[in-house]
Amino acid sequence: MRRATWVRLGLFLLALAVTAVLWSRTVRSDEVTATSWSELVAAVDEGRVAEVLLESDRVEAVLKTPDQKARRQVLVASRLPNLDERALLERLLARGVKVSGRIERQSAFWAAALSSIFPLVMLVLLFRTAGGLFGGKGGARPMSFGKSQAKIYDRSSENKASFTDVAGVDEAKAELLEVVNFLKEPARYRALGARIPKGVLLVGAPGTGKTLLARAVAGEAGVPFFSMSGSEFVEMFVGVGASRVRDLFTQARERAPCIVFIDELDAVGKARAGGNGLFAANEEREQTLNQLLVEMDGFDPGVGIVIMAATNRPEVLDKALLRAGRFDRQVLVDRPDVRGREAILGVHLKRLTKVKDVDLTVLARRTPGMVGADLANVVNEAALACVRRRGEAVEPGDFDEALDRIQLGLRKAGLVMRDEERRRVAWHEAGHALVAMSVTHSDPVHRVTIIPRSVGALGATLQLPLEDRYLMTQPELDDALAVLMGGRAAEALAFEHVSTGAQNDLERASELARQMVCRFGMSGLGPQTFGRAQGGLLPGAATFEERTFSDDTARRIDDEVTRVLETAFERARAVLTQRRAQLDAIATRLLEVETLEKDALDALARPGAVTST
Ligand code: ADP
Numbered sequence: 368m369r370r371a372t373w374v375r376l377g378l379f380l381l382a383l384a385v386t387a388v389l390w391s392r393t394v395r396s397d398e399v400t401a402t403s404w405s406e407l408v409a410a411v412d413e414g415r416v417a418e419v420l421l422e423s424d425r426v427e428a429v430l431k432t433p434d435q436k437a438r439r440q441v442l443v444a445s446r447l448p449n450l451d452e453r454a455l456l457e458r459l460l461a462r463g464v465k466v467s468g469r470i471e472r473q474s475a476f477w478a479a480a481l482s483s484i485f486p487l488v489m490l491v492l493l494f495r496t497a498g499g500l501f502g503g504k505g506g507a508r509p510m511s512f513g514k515s516q517a518k519i520y521d522r523s524s525e526n527k528a529s530f531t532d533v534a535g536v537d538e539a540k541a542e543l544l545e546v547v548n549f550l551k552e553p554a555r556y557r558a559l560g561a562r563i564p565k566g567v568l569l570v571g572a573p574g575t576g577k578t579l580l581a582r583a584v585a586g587e588a589g590v591p592f593f594s595m596s597g598s599e600f601v602e603m604f605v606g607v608g609a610s611r612v613r614d615l616f617t618q619a620r621e622r623a624p625c626i627v628f629i630d631e632l633d634a635v636g637k638a639r640a641g642g643n644g645l646f647a648a649n650e651e652r653e654q655t656l657n658q659l660l661v662e663m664d665g666f667d668p669g670v671g672i673v674i675m676a677a678t679n680r681p682e683v684l685d686k687a688l689l690r691a692g693r694f695d696r697q698v699l700v701d702r703p704d705v706r707g708r709e710a711i712l713g714v715h716l717k718r719l720t721k722v723k724d725v726d727l728t729v730l731a732r733r734t735p736g737m738v739g740a741d742l743a744n745v746v747n748e749a750a751l752a753c754v755r756r757r758g759e760a761v762e763p764g765d766f767d768e769a770l771d772r773i774q775l776g777l778r779k780a781g782l783v784m785r786d787e788e789r790r791r792v793a794w795h796e797a798g799h800a801l802v803a804m805s806v807t808h809s810d811p812v813h814r815v816t817i818i819p820r821s822v823g824a825l826g827a828t829l830q831l832p833l834e835d836r837y838l839m840t841q842p843e844l845d846d847a848l849a850v851l852m853g854g855r856a857a858e859a860l861a862f863e864h865v866s867t868g869a870q871n872d873l874e875r876a877s878e879l880a881r882q883m884v885c886r887f888g889m890s891g892l893g894p895q896t897f898g899r900a901q902g903g904l905l906p907g908a909a910t911f912e913e914r915t916f917s918d919d920t921a922r923r924i925d926d927e928v929t930r931v932l933e934t935a936f937e938r939a940r941a942v943l944t945q946r947r948a949q950l951d952a953i954a955t956r957l958l959e960v961e962t963l964e965k966d967a968l969d970a971l972a973r974p975g976a977v978t979s980t
């Protein structure tokens with residue numbers, strides 16, 4: 368065991384001992400005997416009484432005991448009305464008996480109160496100590512009250528990051544360049560009287576590189592980087608979070624110019640709920656937040672401390688944090704577009720030593736919606752795939768494997784499908800692919816596979832958008848619906864019955880059709896929305912639709928959705944009926960090779976291709 372652990376064990380035992388002693392004292396009560404007045408006076412006369420307590424209604428006489436530690440023997444007698452106090456007092460004093468009145472009772476009350484509260488306090492301490500002793504996680508925490516856990520990222524440390532490590536977020540970098548310049552030469556700004564924003568808030572989805580950017584700013588400016596995560600505060604006891612914040616800023620002031628970075632600010636800076644002091648966590652958060660505000664206001668911006676923070680939920684932040692003089696500069700760290708993704712993939716690919724023939728442009732196009740952290744993961748998975756197959760260098764095939772793994776899940780090992788089922792899946796996927804290749808507004812098909820994946824897909828048709836899309840036109844949505852129906856339509860054509868395999872397609876198609884009718888105004892019901900989304904504003908709360916229409920309208924909506932879906936299905940079936948030969952060719956080939964890439968698909972789908980092979 369380390370020394371700290373011994374110290375904690377000692378403290379733990381000490382707490383235990385003190386508590387035990389206190390309890391035993393409370394337990395040691397007096398032995399009280401009710402007697403008559405005359406007997407009590409007799410005891411005084413015999414010199415057996417050490418102390419007398421005069422109460423309004425009774426007299427208590429504490430008997431002399433030979434041993435200090437023994438239980439006190441107390442005689443209690445009712446006080447007689449109209450007794451001559453002076454005579455009694457003189458008698459007692461003559462015997463050398465200590466006499467006391469009310470005040471003694473008062474202090475007895477305090478002693479009682481203390482002795483019941485103190486064990487409680489000790490218990491709390493004990494639990495915290497025990498938590499540190501036995502709860503493995505963050506062992507040093509509970510006893511190191513208030514000492515800042517802020518880490519220092521020094522210029523020399525390995526954790527150093529620079530702007531070249533962060534790609535695809537050029538606007539954010541441009542905005543932060545000013546902060547870098549200020550940290551490099553605060554004197555120049557001071558001389559001009561220019562003020563730099565005290566607080567910079569990085570806002571963006573998880574994994575877009577906010578933490579990385581903050582570190583890169585410190586790296587570029589060559590200043591120390593103090594960082595702390597908001598989520599650390601939430602579990603703490605009241606008061607600890609606030610003192611951590613105080614400590615963090617004390618340390619930072621000593622090392623200015625520097626950056627103080629508070630990650631996941633929303634954990635601390637959530638808007639204060641009105642009057643809900645029930646939960647200690649809230650209380651703690653509030654105190655921490657207040658302390659943060661105090662610290663932010665408390666220093667002169669000229670000293671060269673820049674506070675950066677990151678959040679993915681700026682909307683929940685307390686308004687006090689966002690007002691002028693605090694986090695008044697907000698920098699959006701956006702999801703990367705296709706060029707940004709290419710750049711990010713480039714950054715991570717550079718870390719791999721051996722790479723062959725990998726086309727970043729294609730890869731970037733295949734990863735729509737992914738953020739920096741996802742892309743880093745893709746590159747790493749590809750490297751792992753290469754190691755698994757004992758390859759020399761990372762090749763495009765490794766990226767296919769990595770993307771399938773991430774987008775579709777692991778290959779399902781040991782899943783044996785009946786021949787009949789494989790045939791069904793082959794026609795189903797061929798149906799999706801052929802419809803996608805036949806309609807005008809669909810994304811090109813990149814590959815089709817009938818290798819089952821653990822997520823539940825028995826096969827997959829991957830389409831590759833040419834660019835990121837922010838809007839979709841009605842023809843594009845109609846085509847997307849037809850492609851979704853392609854699997855089912857192919858099954859209907861090639862087999863006697865349809866199967867359960869199209870369930871997911873149908874769900875997505877139904878959802879899309881309903882949105883077209885109710886949200887996008889793309890149906891016979893005209894340019895209008897139906898229903899209003901409710902809830903969802905509070906994190907974790909379920910969303911539900913508020914109905915803003917009559918029963919009659921509800922029926923017309925249902926009819927319209929059905930019509931849209933049926934039209935899509937008919938379109939898919941028409942396409943496949945017309946190109947039945949190609950459908951069968953693709954499906955047959957899929958059964959042989961399991962996966963078809965774009966070129967092979969195009970060759971098979973070309974009109975007339977079937978007769979020539
Ligand atoms: P956030 O803090 O926004 O959730 P991080 O900064 O923690 O995201 O990103 C996690 C990891 O993802 C980084 O360490 C880095 O490897 C990778 N990453 C994220 N964004 C980028 C980017 N724009 N450029 C390069 N790598 C990135």
Ligand code: MG
Pocket residue numbers: 577578630677
């Ligand atoms: Mg982060």
Ligand code: ZN
Pocket residue numbers: 795799854855868869872
């Ligand atoms: Zn399908």
